[in-house]
Amino acid sequence: MQSKWDIGEPEKPTINSETEQLKSELLTLNMGPQHPATHGVLRVEIWTDSEIVAHAIPHLGYLHRCMEKHAENLDYRGIIPFVDRLDYLASMSMEWGYVMAVEKMLGTEVPRRAELLRILTAELQRIASHLMAFGTYALDLGAFTPFLYAFEEREKILRLFEEVSGARLLYNYIWIGGVWNDWTDDQIARVSSFVDVMEQEAKKYHELVSLNKIFVERTSNVGVLTVEDCFTYGATGPVLRGSGYKWDLRKNKPYSLYSELEFDVPVGDGERGVVGDCWNRYIVRMREVVESIKIIRQVIDKLEPGPVMGKVPKIIKLPKGEVYVRSEAPRGEIGFHLVSEGNDSKTPYRLKVKSPCFTHTSMLPHMAPGQMVADFVASIGSIDIVLGEVDR
Amino acid sequence: MLNVDFNKLASLINANVQGANATVNNAEDAKFDSSITVEASKIFAVCEFLKTNKEMPFNSLQCISGVDWVEFMEVCYMVAHFDTTAPREFILKVKVTDRVAPTVDSVVKVWAAANYQEREVYDMFGIKFNNHPDMRRILCPDDWQGWPLRKDYVAQKDYNGMAVYPDNKMNFEDREFIVRQDMIKKAQLAASSN
Numbered sequence: 001m002q003s004k005w006d007i008g009e010p011e012k013p014t015i016n017s018e019t020e021q022l023k024s025e026l027l028t029l030n031m032g033p034q035h036p037a038t039h040g041v042l043r044v045e046i047w048t049d050s051e052i053v054a055h056a057i058p059h060l061g062y063l064h065r066c067m068e069k070h071a072e073n074l075d076y077r078g079i080i081p082f083v084d085r086l087d088y089l090a091s092m093s094m095e096w097g098y099v100m101a102v103e104k105m106l107g108t109e110v111p112r113r114a115e116l117l118r119i120l121t122a123e124l125q126r127i128a129s130h131l132m133a134f135g136t137y138a139l140d141l142g143a144f145t146p147f148l149y150a151f152e153e154r155e156k157i158l159r160l161f162e163e164v165s166g167a168r169l170l171y172n173y174i175w176i177g178g179v180w181n182d183w184t185d186d187q188i189a190r191v192s193s194f195v196d197v198m199e200q201e202a203k204k205y206h207e208l209v210s211l212n213k214i215f216v217e218r219t220s221n222v223g224v225l226t227v228e229d230c231f232t233y234g235a236t237g238p239v240l241r242g243s244g245y246k247w248d249l250r251k252n253k254p255y256s257l258y259s260e261l262e263f264d265v266p267v268g269d270g271e272r273g274v275v276g277d278c279w280n281r282y283i284v285r286m287r288e289v290v291e292s293i294k295i296i297r298q299v300i301d302k303l304e305p306g307p308v309m310g311k312v313p314k315i316i317k318l319p320k321g322e323v324y325v326r327s328e329a330p331r332g333e334i335g336f337h338l339v340s341e342g343n344d345s346k347t348p349y350r351l352k353v354k355s356p357c358f359t360h361t362s363m364l365p366h367m368a369p370g371q372m373v374a375d376f377v378a379s380i381g382s383i384d385i386v387l388g389e390v391d392r
Numbered sequence: 393m394l395n396v397d398f399n400k401l402a403s404l405i406n407a408n409v410q411g412a413n414a415t416v417n418n419a420e421d422a423k424f425d426s427s428i429t430v431e432a433s434k435i436f437a438v439c440e441f442l443k444t445n446k447e448m449p450f451n452s453l454q455c456i457s458g459v460d461w462v463e464f465m466e467v468c469y470m471v472a473h474f475d476t477t478a479p480r481e482f483i484l485k486v487k488v489t490d491r492v493a494p495t496v497d498s499v500v501k502v503w504a505a506a507n508y509q510e511r512e513v514y515d516m517f518g519i520k521f522n523n524h525p526d527m528r529r530i531l532c533p534d535d536w537q538g539w540p541l542r543k544d545y546v547a548q549k550d551y552n553g554m555a556v557y558p559d560n561k562m563n564f565e566d567r568e569f570i571v572r573q574d575m576i577k578k579a580q581l582a583a584s585s586n
Contacts, residue, residue, distance in 0.1 A: 061531040068516075069540055107423055231451045231474060234505035245474065252479055321424035324470055324483060326454070335470065337457045350541075352457035354470065359455075362508040391531060 026054055029373070033062045037140050037377045040387030044364065044380075046373065053376050056368035058361050063391040071351040076102050076316040077176060079351065084170040086334075086353060087389040089132050092125040092161075093329035094389075095174040100255065101325040101336040102176050105318045113306040114178035115257050120191065120299045121161070121173065123292040127198065128157040129330035130285045130292075133384040137282060138209055140381040141218050146209050153201055156194055163187060177312035192300055195293045202289050210286060211272075219282060220273025223367045223379035227276070233366070234359050237332025238288070239383055242268040242281030249328040261298050263291045278382035285384070317344055331384055332356025353392055357385040396482040398426050401448060405430065408445065409437045417485070427468070427483035435469075435486050436497040442471060442484075443502050449473060450480065453503035456510060458517040460543045462579045464489045465517060467496055488519060491542075491582065498524040516541035544579030 032043040041062035047055045067086065071079050083098040084091040096118055103110065110118075135150030158168045164181050165173035173180050183191075209215050230240045240247055248265040250258040266287035268280025320342030326335035335354030360383040367379045398416045405414040405428070412434045419426045430438050442450045454470035465488045473480040488494040498521035499506045510521045511530040518539035521527060528534060537548045547556050 061529075061533070064531040066540065104423055232504045234452050234454050234472075234503065240474070246476060247474055252476055319421065321419055321421060322427075322483075323423075323425050324481075333454075335454060337455075337468065337470070339459055350457070350459045352455070352468075354455035354457075358508065358512075359505060362505065366504070 033059075038380060038387075039136065039385055040390075042361070042380075042385070042387055042390070044376075046368070046376065048373060051372050053368045053371045053373060056365050056376065058364050060358075060361065061391055063387045065392065067392045068351055068353065071348055073347060075346045076318070076348065079348070080175065081170065081172050083353075084172060085388060086355065086392060087329065087331065087357070087386045088169055089386055090125050090129040090330045091169060091171050092121045092174060093129075093327070094334060095171065096122055097325065097327040097329065097334045098336050099174050099176050100327060101323055101338045102316070102318070104323050104325055105321060105338065105340065106176070106312070106316065108177050108310050108312055110178055110310050111307045112257075113182075113304065114308045114310070116299050116303055117179050117183060117308060118174055119256060119258070119261070120183075120296060120303075121164075121179075123295045123299070124157050124160070124191070126292050126330045127289050128154045130289050133285055133330075134205065134209070134282075137381040137384070138215070140377055141215065143209070143215070146205065149201070149205065149208070153198060156197075160187060160190060160194070175309070176316065178307070178309035182308045188300060188303065191296065195296050199290070199293055202286065202293075206286065210283060216272045216279060218375075219278040219378055219382065222273075222278045222375045223371065223382060224274055225276045225363065225367065229276075229363070229366065233363050235332070235363060236356055236359070237328065237330070238281055238284045239332065239360055239363075241266065242284045242382075243276035244268050244270070244280075249326065249333060255327060260302075261295050263294050266291060278378050281382045281384075315346060317346055318342075318348075326354065329356065331386065331389070332360065334389075353389075355389045355392060357383075357387075357389045358392075361385055361390050395478060395480045396448075398428060398482070401482070402428055404445070404448060405438055405441065408441050409434055412438050414438070425483060427485050429485045429487060432467075432486040432488055432496055436499055436502070438484070439469070439471075439499040439502045448480070451475075453499070453505040453509070454481070456506065456513050458513045458519065458541065460517060460541065460579070462543055462575065462582050465491070465494060465519065465542075467513060467519060469499075491579075494519045495522055496520075497522050500524060515539075518542065542579065543575040546576065 026047045026049055029046045029048055031046055032038040033041040043059040045057040045059060046053050067082050070082055080095055083094045086094045131150040131154045135147035138146035161171060162168050164183055165171040225243050227243045227245045230243050244267050246265050246267050251265050266284050268275045268284055273279045318340035320340060322339040324335060324337045326333045333356055337352035338348055339350040341349040368376055402414040402416050405412050411431060413431045415429050417427045417429055450471045450473045452472045452474050454472050457468045459466040467486050469484040471482060471484050486496060488496060496519055498510055510524055513519055514521060514527060515529040515531050516539060538545050550556060
């Protein structure tokens with residue numbers, strides 16, 4: 001079967017030289033592994049024809065910490081802190097995905113208050129993560145101010161998380177069977193006032209950045225991914241929605257209590273540029289912040305006093321079997337393939353993490369050819385990768 | 393798993409791909425996921441069929457995972473259909489018994505997602521994918537030795553002059569290492585009998 005996505009060993013691109021005598025050749029440029037625009041330790045080998053990128057080859061693994069091998073030697077509770085360190089900007093979402101896989105095999109019932117608190121933390125985390133994406137993306141494109149605005153609000157979320165879990169970034173807060181700690185009424189009231197402020201701030205960011213002429217010029221019509229590209233590469237999350245496909249696991253395969261909540265799924269609509277370009281992926285994230293605020297308000301209304309921890313055996317042993325559970329993290333769908341061998345084993349036989357950022361990184365060679373080098377930076381920023389999750 | 397009638401899908405595959413020999417692995421417990429195992433030699437044809445058929449198409453490959461069961465290795469393809477009206481997903485598996493030079497056909501030509509995913513399986517399990525455009529290690533360094541996620545993996549003693557797992561820093565009497573020693577012996581036995 002002929003496939004237009006058949007990448008790999010590329011054909012040598014031809015060089016546009018005005019005259020035959022002019023000596024010209026492809027220039028190999030190393031971007032990273034310590035480059036501010038690669039959002040971590042990613043090295044991209046770029047072949048350029050003057051300012052045009054002819055081919056890009058990502059080199060991964062600089063942050064490989066053998067998480068999957070470690071997981072085979074740890075008990076089920078002990079893995080949660082390791083899972084935290086996958087996507088360190090959205091630890092709550094990572095924990096929740098893993099915990100759901102274990103709970104599915106264990107058949108644990110999670111108390112209602114714990115489920116609501118999980119949604120609350122996951123959506124706050126989504127806002128924090130998207131604020132980070134917003135700030136660093138503007139930074140990639142040469143605007144410093146939005147970064148400072150974004151960090152001011154993000155810090156408020158982290159402070160709340162620090163109070164309930166004891167850590168700013170790597171929480172170990174969502175446990176098998178529930179959550180570790182209850183939120184006090186005072187903390188809930190602070191969340192409530194925070195989302196009121198955040199709603200106003202989101203409007204401010206919109207005026208400041210989203211419709212800014214320079215920003216739109218830099219991002220619209222750049223790094224276009226069609227829906228078909230997204231499907232064949234397995235892209236999910238804001239990348240798929242930025243390409244105009246209305247798919248969100250929270251809506252299409254509701255887990256936890258999401259089916260009780262009302263919210264929209266924003267998609268790229270080509271208001272600026274074309275559907276599937278960097279601007280549309282960016283705007284999906286900004287609109288998701290508003291939807292998360294809606295969800296948080298509903299959750300706060302539904303909260304009632306109750307236990308936050310279900311009944312879980314002291315030593316968790318799973319019967320023989322396997323599950324593949326995916327959930328909607330800020331950067332896309334995180335999936336956990338958990339295999340247990342039975343035989344009273346206290347550790348998983350195999351834990352595979354399907355990382356959305358790994359999938360999205362594999363799309364870079366598809367996006368790069370024909371772009372200017374500066375546009376390639378905009379493309380990397382728009383898929384919002386975290387290398388902790390790519391390399392695991 | 394979601395919206396997949398396993399028996400129907402297995403019979404569809406068997407009817408359309410010659411020699412696929414699709415069998416359903418029913419989970420013992422309803423909580424767990426069932427899967428379908430096909431012949432390793434027919435994986436490309438099966439994937440092509442899954443993507444292009446009209447009755448039950450699957451437009452996306454989520455990830456490829458490997459499991460080393462010591463007697464054999466399993467490659468698990470998490471296949472999904474993104475469709476807001478009828479979303480589907482299931483696990484497709486192939487068995488690889490050769491531990492010395494295992495090979496499976498690549499499905500990059502069907503789903504581009506397989507490119508990096510297959511490279512990761514190669515990196516971790518040493519399973520080579522035929523017709524893959526760029527079969528290199530992806531997470532470990534290119535000159536790393538051994539296949540880390542195999543159960544019989546023993547890390548190399550030194551790497552480019554650097555000590556790996558120096559004795560004075562490791563607690564080899566830890567429970568996990570004892571567990572692993574059993575595995576290593578079992579897997580080495582399986583490899584030598586091949």
